[in-house]
Amino acid sequence: MLSKIIYRSYGDRFPSDENIQIVEVKSKNGLDDFIKLPFKLYSKDPLFVPPLFKDMYNRFSVKNPFFLYAKARYFLAKKGRKTFGRVTAIVNSRHNEFHRDRVGFFGFFESINNFAVARSLLDKVSEVLRNEGMDTIRGPMNFSTNEECGFLLEGFNDPPVLMTPYNPPYYNDFMQKYGMKKIKDLYAYICEIPMELPEKVLRVAEIAEKRGIRVRPIDMRRFELEMRVFKDIYNSAWQKNWGFIPITIEETNYLAKRLKPIVLSGLILIAYKDEEPVGFMGVLPDINFVLKKMRGRLNPFTILKAIYYSKKIRCLRLLLLGIKSEHRNKGVDALLFREGFKNVKDKYKQFHKVEFSWILEDNIPVQRLVEMIGARLYKIYRVYEKNL
Numbered sequence: 001m002l003s004k005i006i007y008r009s010y011g012d013r014f015p016s017d018e019n020i021q022i023v024e025v026k027s028k029n030g031l032d033d034f035i036k037l038p039f040k041l042y043s044k045d046p047l048f049v050p051p052l053f054k055d056m057y058n059r060f061s062v063k064n065p066f067f068l069y070a071k072a073r074y075f076l077a078k079k080g081r082k083t084f085g086r087v088t089a090i091v092n093s094r095h096n097e098f099h100r101d102r103v104g105f106f107g108f109f110e111s112i113n114n115f116a117v118a119r120s121l122l123d124k125v126s127e128v129l130r131n132e133g134m135d136t137i138r139g140p141m142n143f144s145t146n147e148e149c150g151f152l153l154e155g156f157n158d159p160p161v162l163m164t165p166y167n168p169p170y171y172n173d174f175m176q177k178y179g180m181k182k183i184k185d186l187y188a189y190i191c192e193i194p195m196e197l198p199e200k201v202l203r204v205a206e207i208a209e210k211r212g213i214r215v216r217p218i219d220m221r222r223f224e225l226e227m228r229v230f231k232d233i234y235n236s237a238w239q240k241n242w243g244f245i246p247i248t249i250e251e252t253n254y255l256a257k258r259l260k261p262i263v264l265s266g267l268i269l270i271a272y273k274d275e276e277p278v279g280f281m282g283v284l285p286d287i288n289f290v291l292k293k294m295r296g297r298l299n300p301f302t303i304l305k306a307i308y309y310s311k312k313i314r315c316l317r318l319l320l321l322g323i324k325s326e327h328r329n330k331g332v333d334a335l336l337f338r339e340g341f342k343n344v345k346d347k348y349k350q351f352h353k354v355e356f357s358w359i360l361e362d363n364i365p366v367q368r369l370v371e372m373i374g375a376r377l378y379k380i381y382r383v384y385e386k387n388l
Contacts (some may be wrong), residue, residue, distance in 0.1 A: 025074035065250035085111035088145030089128040104129030106139035118174040138385035145243040150381030180384035188357035188379035237322030264344035282320030
């Protein structure tokens with residue numbers, strides 16, 4: 001298997017339990033090692049997409065509003081000067097307040113194909129979380145369900161799209177061997193962008209219009225304000241979803257700043273009933289295609305590359321679809337789909353495929369909707385947990 005070859009190519013010898021040292025990151029050099037480790041581990045993996053170094057440093061800094069209500073500690077698995085793995089221990093007070101539980105999280109997990117390394121990392125996280133009063137370890141979360149989460153379980157032949165996880169298959173073996181149990185599966189569907197939506201979808205969309213539902217694209221000139229509308233819909237529509245954590249205004253502003261450079265006009269839509277925002281759909285281009293060419297670097301040369309390759313992106317990701325509960329089953333989603341795909345077809349003919357992700361394994365209505373337009377399940381991500 002390719003992933004085993006990749007990981008066996010890094011380091012002279014695999015460490016054993018007695019010579020693995022778990023070191024907490026407390027310096028810039030340590031953070032450098034933490035951020036750069038995946039670039040070494042996946043150096044021969046053709047599907048790996050390197051994130052921008054600048055983005056990662058920002059993400060792990062106090063600039064990230066996640067740290068206004070959560071805390072994280074970062075650890076490296078080392079033998080001498082070589083690094084063989086990494087992990088983050090996360091305590092998210094907003095999660096525990098909202099769900100009234102004591103769940104701690106692990107995230108940003110990476111390891112060579114050696115269970116001793118993985119066990120040492122997870123043991124350390126478990127120790128930290130127990131000391132914080134947690135009774136459960138869950139993950140991976142990078143940092144929460146509002147970001148990347150889960151280990152890829154099925155679908156290793158396709159590259160990851162924008163803001164989705166990627167890992168070798170043996171991470172799932174490590175979790176089972178450590179005693180972790182599945183807590184939730186997350187689905188990704190994909191299809192060719194349809195020339196026409198099914199008649200049933202169009203008919204339901206028309207019924208929604210007759211009921212007074214209207215859809216408009218966000219106003220890019222008021223992007224930050226429009227994202228606040230998204231926040232209100234998100235916190236209402238997703239509040240009963242598994243793992244939900246309310247998004248704050250600070251996180252909304254942070255997300256807006258990150259996403260605005262890649263948003264395409266007409267592909268982020270808001271649905272209204274009279275003057276009330278009742279639904280939201282967000283479709284973004286898969287900039288992973290561009291990031292792969294940039295290799296983590298942001299400089300004049302890679303910016304030119306980004307401009308060139310951005311015109312060659314062929315895939316979209318529908319990553320946000322939410323309807324307030326009192327307006328579900330009234331065709332709002334169908335109307336959003338109709339208008340969104342019409343804008344793709346009219347304005348962005350370069351796109352050929354769209355991924356719908358992630359969708360909870362028990363969210364049958366959304367699964368049936370995307371299947372109706374021809375999408376197929378092609379990836380599964382798994383979130384694990386264990387009692388401490």
